[in-house]
Amino acid sequence: MATHIDWRAWALSAGLGLLGAPLASAQLQVFACEPEWAALAQELGGEEVDVYSATHPGMDPHHVQAKPSLVARLRAADLSVCTGAGLEVGWLPLVQRRARNARVLPGAPGHFEAAAEVDLLDRPARLDRADGDLHGEGNPHVLLDPRRLEQIARSLALRLQQLDPENAHRHRARWDAFQARWREAEARWSRQSTPLRGRRAIVHHQEWVYLFDWLGIERVAALEPKPGVPPSLQHLSALAELPVADWVVVSPLDDPKAAHWLSARTGAPVVVLPHTVGALDGADDLVLLFDVVVAALLQALR
Template identity: 50%
Template sequence: MNFRHLFSGLLLSAFALSAAAQIRVFACEPEWGALVNELAGDAVTVDVATSALQDVHQIEARPSLIAKLRRADLLVCSGGGLEAGWLPQLIRQAGNARVASADGMFLAVAQVTTLERPSQLDRAAGDLHAEGNPHIQMDPRRVLQVANALAARLQKVDAANATRYAQRLEDFSTRWQAAMLRWQQRAAPLRGRNIVVHHKSWVYLEEWLGLNEIGALEAKPGVPPTSAHLAGLVALTKDSQTLAIVRAAYQDAKASRWLSERSGVPAIRLPLTVGGDERATDLFALFDVTIDLLLGAAQ
């Protein structure tokens, strides 16, 4: 086999494929995969790198993920340091210049204002993110901002379908705003209530719904709960008319159950992302279920 022929053959078939096929999106988290589905429908193929039962801080740069990223035209991730332990390695190993460049890399955190930007960076304070708390998906207002920016990016990367993305954004945005109204009305009784969280994944939900976070099971972000720290939370949780002890679907239930037994406050498991609960099948259901579960704890 002549090498030149083989190589040009490969190039030709690559061009032929790219001309015919839909664009491929690599989404780091299920929420952004779901958002791409809302905005693009079947115009794109979406590979979601993680599931709601996985801790996205701690994913390994697995071969299967390198293979997925290798073929992607657009990468859609939270950013803000959330995937710092694996995404840079995937990008370096995948040899895909499209997603290593500015247009092919879309980071949701960069589209919104973040909360909890640390004034001082010190690892003694736990796993801090210099760009602020990256768990922005539980604030539907920020999700809408991300949607606007993402639709614009899809239009840029896949100009042939630009009208489609514009129409779908319009449709999504109308439905989303109506849903937000509904959620806010339903969640009104939650305003001002106290919650204890496992990890600081809920600050955006708290800000949106007016919940107060009075404590966290992790003494420092990313450091697993210790018994001494949990013991210190019992009195606080018990005496603050706490609504619930909240953990994400992927987190170990042990610590929150322990605190729940001693404080009498219900421990609840919220999806945190699409797929974290069997009913949370898309972004709309994610918020419906989250508010249902919080209201359930309030009764």
């Protein structure tokens, strides 16, 4: 994370050094499962946290190898900040078992799940991961709705105060500043995104549902017949018969072949959106991430 590197750079320039600095042990050690939660924890925790991100923007958070380095990081953590709702079910439980750190297990104050703080969309009547469905507990990709993100941020700020009462006043001040900045940005996005309302999108993976819920964009269909199941020619052919969508939305992680196939047949433009902080140039923090998303959707309409 850029913010993380900045902090390290600051520590170096302040002559604190990186190894064995007493300050480091005073910081809350944060294990973030995805770059967006690393960015949020860094924004809200400032100098009081040392944030590690288990994944980088080029990795699919559904599929991560439970490497020993992750185990070591979780073992040392005071707080884990993950998505939950089954997003990390393929790897995090294994890392948790191996790390043997009760401070960050479900139910402990050091365990934070973003999805537990908001209303989930696509929540099924019953848990079902049949046929490779990766979203059997409801859609876990809660990041891209600024309203939900504010709820998550508020809860995380409170958790930081709870875990680090000595610095509670600093955490509160950073939360106030974050909320003010966030609301200002949200008003700007609302103004800019008026032309997006009522538009129609086909997506590769169902990871834009919260974005569309916020922007009033209609979800037409997904190239994946089920979350995590690759597009088939039969499925794509059926989508080509639908009324033309305004975009075919993919992330930089998706194989774009299916999207381009559909685009060539229907004329709907393919638009690549960043799915997390750092996934595309310019999406370097949470505010910039939404700036890039809104701008890319508007640009593709022209």
